[in-house]
Amino acid sequence: MEGKQRGANLEAALVATLKHRETQSTLRKLTTYPPDSIDFSSNDFISLAQSSELRAAFLQELNAESTLFPLGSGGSRLLDGNSIYAENLERDIATFHGASAGLLCNSGFDANVGLFSCIPQPGDVVIYDEYIHASVHDGMRASRVKHVVPFTHNSVSAFREVLQKCIDTEEGFIKGTRNVFIAVEAIYSMDGDVAPLEALVNAVEEMLPEGNGHIIVDEAHSTGVLGPKGRGLVNELGLEKRVSVRLHTFGKAMACNGGMCSKCLKSLMAKLFTAIILCTPMMRQYLVNYARPLIYTTFLSFPALAAIKASYSMLMDGRSLELQRKLFRLISHFYTLLVKMQEEAKPYQLLCVPDSCPPSPIFSVLSSEPRSLAAFCQQAGYIVRPIVPPTVPAGAERIRVCLHAGNTLQEVETLVGRIREWVKITQRAKL
Numbered sequence: 001m002e003g004k005q006r007g008a009n010l011e012a013a014l015v016a017t018l019k020h021r022e023t024q025s026t027l028r029k030l031t032t033y034p035p036d037s038i039d040f041s042s043n044d045f046i047s048l049a050q051s052s053e054l055r056a057a058f059l060q061e062l063n064a065e066s067t068l069f070p071l072g073s074g075g076s077r078l079l080d081g082n083s084i085y086a087e088n089l090e091r092d093i094a095t096f097h098g099a100s101a102g103l104l105c106n107s108g109f110d111a112n113v114g115l116f117s118c119i120p121q122p123g124d125v126v127i128y129d130e131y132i133h134a135s136v137h138d139g140m141r142a143s144r145v146k147h148v149v150p151f152t153h154n155s156v157s158a159f160r161e162v163l164q165k166c167i168d169t170e171e172g173f174i175k176g177t178r179n180v181f182i183a184v185e186a187i188y189s190m191d192g193d194v195a196p197l198e199a200l201v202n203a204v205e206e207m208l209p210e211g212n213g214h215i216i217v218d219e220a221h222s223t224g225v226l227g228p229k230g231r232g233l234v235n236e237l238g239l240e241k242r243v244s245v246r247l248h249t250f251g252k253a254m255a256c257n258g259g260m261c262s263k264c265l266k267s268l269m270a271k272l273f274t275a276i277i278l279c280t281p282m283m284r285q286y287l288v289n290y291a292r293p294l295i296y297t298t299f300l301s302f303p304a305l306a307a308i309k310a311s312y313s314m315l316m317d318g319r320s321l322e323l324q325r326k327l328f329r330l331i332s333h334f335y336t337l338l339v340k341m342q343e344e345a346k347p348y349q350l351l352c353v354p355d356s357c358p359p360s361p362i363f364s365v366l367s368s369e370p371r372s373l374a375a376f377c378q379q380a381g382y383i384v385r386p387i388v389p390p391t392v393p394a395g396a397e398r399i400r401v402c403l404h405a406g407n408t409l410q411e412v413e414t415l416v417g418r419i420r421e422w423v424k425i426t427q428r429a430k431l
């Protein structure tokens with residue numbers, strides 16, 4: 001009876017908190033869409049999740065190696081989960097990206113938490129872009145570093161100011177006895193904009209000449225999309241030797257997630273959000289010793305590793321190049337259509353398209369009524385998402401449209417037509 005009472009109190013507290021979210025219109029819900037919907041939302045940027053070629057390569061890899069490797073993982077990588085297959089794979093991926101070492105991780109989230117919780121040492125500082133991913137925040141929270149400082153999104157001058165303040169307050173930074181870590185993303189998931197990486201690298205090298213500035217680039221959204229053969233932003237800019245750590249996640253463009261594999265193998269693999277940290281061999285060894293999310297978890301199973309290998313082989317042997325090119329043709333076409341629509345429909349009170357063509361497949365179309373616009377598109381079968389506070393600041397509400405190599409020109413054109421229709425109907429209703 002007493003137990004029941006306690007349970008009831010907890011239930012009431014949870015209900016009250018969720019109710020509060022509901023009244024604030026911030027309640028999160030899991031959603032599904034009909035299978036024939038047109039995807040303008042997922043992170044399957046080069047449409048590998050739909051690729052029959054990748055599916056065939058994956059199944060072939062599984063069959064080719066199936067007598068050598070068990071389907072289950074066997075344990076933590078430090079115990080029975082490791083294999084020559086995993087070590088060769090991470091070495092091949094590191095070489096492809098021009099890095100000296102790589103460490104596979106069960107997910108990008110685990111990788112960031114492991115990295116930021118253990119690499120910065122006591123007395124070091126972490127400076128991060130204000131839009132950095134939640135996993136970096138969780139890692140910083142668990143770290144021994146006392147000072148973590150944000151800088152204004154993508155602003156090199158704001159970054160310089162923050163770094164200068166750190167240098168002024170502690171001489172260890174200029175002497176090189178203390179480290180500064182800088183956390184940025186290559187492409188930001190809500191705005192689709194690209195980090196001014198070269199300028200940041202120049203600033204770090206100029207202001208910390210002792211080499212104690214370490215830039216960590218999260219390439220979650222740029223893997224498979226930017227750079228030669230989809231290697232990412234750091235490779236595109238030739239900065240491999242000037243950034244300390246890169247994170248490539250495989251759950252987005254690389255399609256190494258439940259989407260592809262559930263179709264191939266039904267229930268065999270429950271979760272495959274995988275990633276690799278690219279760093280020096282010494283840092284890799286440190287992570288193996290101290291990164292708790294890597295140590296205290298069951299390592300990737302053979303099918304998960306085979307999925308990564310099959311997917312990367314599409315990049316390595318150039319089979320994804322045409323997908324990459326097609327994606328950028330669609331980006332340009334979609335942007336041209338949006339601008340034309342904005343000029344003709346004059347929807348200024350209702351929505352605003354980006355000032356210039358986004359350098360990535362992620363479009364943020366600002367709108368004061370994102371829920372209405374997204375629902376109107378969804379009713380016609382186009383999956384686009386409304387993005388509202390607290391995910392973005394008040395006043396920056398939007399719909400997020402994500403293009404994929406597998407979208408057709410016609411789909412892109414009809415989506416713009418649908419947006420135009422919503423503008424007309426909404427404008428009329430306001431008269």
Ligand SMILES: Cc1ncc(COP(=O)(O)O)c(C=O)c1O
Pocket residue numbers: 107108109110112133135185189218220221249250251273274275
């Ligand atoms: C920038 C960024 N970093 C890390 C992650 C985490 O990656 P994963 O989905 O592999 O856990 C995400 C995924 O949402 C992300 O967007």
